Amino acid sequence: MSSAVLPRREPIPIAAETYVIQAIHGEGEGPLAVHMNAMVIRGREPVVVDTGTPVDRDSVLEQVFGLVEPEDVRWIFVSHDDVDHYGNMAALMEACPRATIVGSWYLMQRMSAEGPMPSPDRWCWVGDGESFDVGDRLLRAVRPPLYDSPTTRGLLDPVTGVYWASDCFATPVPRATGFVDEIDPDEWAHGFTTFQKWNSPWVEMVDGPRYHAEVERLRALAPRTIATCHGPTIGPAMVDRAFELLHAVPAAQVPPQPGQPVLAEIVAAMQADALAPA
Numbered sequence: 001m002s003s004a005v006l007p008r009r010e011p012i013p014i015a016a017e018t019y020v021i022q023a024i025h026g027e028g029e030g031p032l033a034v035h036m037n038a039m040v041i042r043g044r045e046p047v048v049v050d051t052g053t054p055v056d057r058d059s060v061l062e063q064v065f066g067l068v069e070p071e072d073v074r075w076i077f078v079s080h081d082d083v084d085h086y087g088n089m090a091a092l093m094e095a096c097p098r099a100t101i102v103g104s105w106y107l108m109q110r111m112s113a114e115g116p117m118p119s120p121d122r123w124c125w126v127g128d129g130e131s132f133d134v135g136d137r138l139l140r141a142v143r144p145p146l147y148d149s150p151t152t153r154g155l156l157d158p159v160t161g162v163y164w165a166s167d168c169f170a171t172p173v174p175r176a177t178g179f180v181d182e183i184d185p186d187e188w189a190h191g192f193t194t195f196q197k198w199n200s201p202w203v204e205m206v207d208g209p210r211y212h213a214e215v216e217r218l219r220a221l222a223p224r225t226i227a228t229c230h231g232p233t234i235g236p237a238m239v240d241r242a243f244e245l246l247h248a249v250p251a252a253q254v255p256p257q258p259g260q261p262v263l264a265e266i267v268a269a270m271q272a273d274a275l276a277p278a
Ligand SMILES: [Fe+2]
Pocket: 080, 082, 148, 149, 167
């Protein structure tokens, strides 16, 4: 699918000078779709948080540059080395001459297989628990309890209380959705649990008390709003419920992922369509 046929999205304000850059894949093609969001913090030194997928490039750049001029972007925080998070990093770095990538040594190493990386003097390495100064606040990198890459760090803004959770706290949705309270609570719980477990299947091997302590490590930082790449934003009234759901993930039963029989059905339907008279 090319970006030209994806519907344009609008940034969603979620806190003071903080916007979710919306994208969604699969909307209208099945019962559930998945967001591929990014975020902008428009402080003294504007920050782009994750960068979206290549197929959403036109929409992502249009939304970001509708909020901040390219020459004013100072930081591009990349949460981890999955293409739905770094997919427009190079395009943003090219468009934003004053921007620095906030990554890590390991992130840079793992991404270097893609091709030439931006020059080392355009990088800042920030690991879990470390902070960087964006002029009017110190943003803190905090690894979420669940993730699918060893490079993953979320991002906590102490001014607004917004935590960017990368892949964590995600849920599929029937259609593009701004906030979790716009969907049915049971559907949220089911989608949330299924997404976490499919994306971090290793959670079943984790010692229970260690896992719960890691969830509480994040909760102790008192995020007031949780934004995620792959779901609606969790506003202040829903944060406690989100942490309850996260604690429950290891013991939860979730459906299996579609397997070969489903693919065979898809192929058979395609072949039937091809044979049908026009
Ligand atoms: Fe990921």
